[in-house]
Amino acid sequence: MKQLRPITPITILAAELGEIITDNAKELSSNPEILRRLKRCKDLAGGLDPYIERHTSAESDDLRRLNEATLSFDWDDRDEDTYVKGLEAEMLSGHVEGQFLKILVSITNAKRVLEIGVFSGYSALAMAEALPSDGELVACELDPRAADFAERHIGAAHLNCDVSVKIGKAIDTIAKLKDSAHPFDLVFIDADKPSYKDYVKTILDYGLIKIGGLFVVDNTLLQGEVYIEDGDMSTPAAGIHEFNEYLTNEPRVTQVLIPLRDGVTLAQRII
Numbered sequence: 001m002k003q004l005r006p007i008t009p010i011t012i013l014a015a016e017l018g019e020i021i022t023d024n025a026k027e028l029s030s031n032p033e034i035l036r037r038l039k040r041c042k043d044l045a046g047g048l049d050p051y052i053e054r055h056t057s058a059e060s061d062d063l064r065r066l067n068e069a070t071l072s073f074d075w076d077d078r079d080e081d082t083y084v085k086g087l088e089a090e091m092l093s094g095h096v097e098g099q100f101l102k103i104l105v106s107i108t109n110a111k112r113v114l115e116i117g118v119f120s121g122y123s124a125l126a127m128a129e130a131l132p133s134d135g136e137l138v139a140c141e142l143d144p145r146a147a148d149f150a151e152r153h154i155g156a157a158h159l160n161c162d163v164s165v166k167i168g169k170a171i172d173t174i175a176k177l178k179d180s181a182h183p184f185d186l187v188f189i190d191a192d193k194p195s196y197k198d199y200v201k202t203i204l205d206y207g208l209i210k211i212g213g214l215f216v217v218d219n220t221l222l223q224g225e226v227y228i229e230d231g232d233m234s235t236p237a238a239g240i241h242e243f244n245e246y247l248t249n250e251p252r253v254t255q256v257l258i259p260l261r262d263g264v265t266l267a268q269r270i271i
C-alpha cells in the first residue's frame with residue numbers, strides 16, 4: 001500500500017529532524033549529547049500521532065475499507081479538463097479526524113450537515129455514521145472521479161441517513177441551496193483553500209447555517225506555512241492565511257483553532 005508523505009506540521013517536523021540526524025551522522029557521532037537531544041526532539045514529534053491514534057476509538061469496518069481503497073486507488077492526474085489536478089491519497093482526513101468529526105456531529109445533535117470537498121468520501125462517511133436516521137448530509141465535490149468513488153463507497157456502507165453528493169463547484173451548489181428552508185447544523189470545509197473565506201461568508205450571508213451552528217474548517221495551519229516566515233507563501237497557504245485573518249474579525253462567529261493534524265478551526269455562528 002502507498003506510503004504517505006508527511007503533510008502536517010508535526011509530521012513534517014519529525015521527518016525533518018530524522019533527516020538532520022541521518023545526514024549529519026558523522027558529525028553527530030562526535031557529539032553524543034546533541035545527538036541524544038535531537039533524537040528526543042524527533043521522538044517527541046514523531047510519537048505524537050501514533051499515540052493519539054492508539055487512544056482514539058477504532059474506525060468502523062466501512063471507514064477502514066474506504067481508507068484502504070483510497071490508498072490503493074490510482075489518483076494520478078487525467079488530461080481531461082473536467083478532472084481536478086493534484087488529487088492524492090494524502091488528502092484523506094483519516095481515523096483521528098474522522099472520529100473527531102463524528103463526535104462533533106453527535107454532541108451538536110446535528111441533523112443537517114454540509115460538506116465542501118469530499119474527495120474519496122472518508123469525512124463524509126464518518127459524519128454520516130453519527131447522523132440520525134432522519135439526518136441528511138449534502139456533500140459538494142468538483143471532481144467527478146472522486147465523487148463517483150465516494151458515492152460508491154458511501155452507498156455500500158451501513159448507513160440509515162441520506163447522503164447526496166453534488167458534483168460541481170461548491171460555490172455554485174451553495175448558491176442553489178440559498179432558498180433552502182432548513183439551515184445546516186454543521187458545515188465541514190475541506191476543499192480549495194483560496195475559496196474558504198467565500199464559503200464561510202456566503203453561507204453566513206445566505207443564512208445557510210443556523211445560529212449556534214458549527215463550521216469545522218480543515219487545514220487552517222496549512223503545514224505550518226501560515227506561521228513560519230521563510231519567504232513567499234504558496235497559493236493555498238495565502239488563501240488559508242487570508243481566511244484565518246477574516247474569521248478572526250468576523251463578528252458573526254466565535255472560533256478556536258485546534259492544532260489537530262493540519263489544523264482544524266471550529267467556528268460557531270453566534271448572531
Ligand SMILES: C[S@@+](CC[C@H](N)C(=O)[O-])C[C@H]1O[C@@H](n2cnc3c(N)ncnc32)[C@H](O)[C@@H]1O
Nearest residue numbers: 091092093117119122123141142169170191192
Ligand atoms: C482535501 S480533499 C477533501 C478530503 C475529504 N474531506 C476527506 O476528509 O477525506 C479536497 C477536495 O476538494 C475538492 N475540490 C477542490 N475544489 C473544489 C471546489 N471548487 N468545489 C468543490 N470541491 C472542490 C477536490 O477535488 C478534493 O477532492
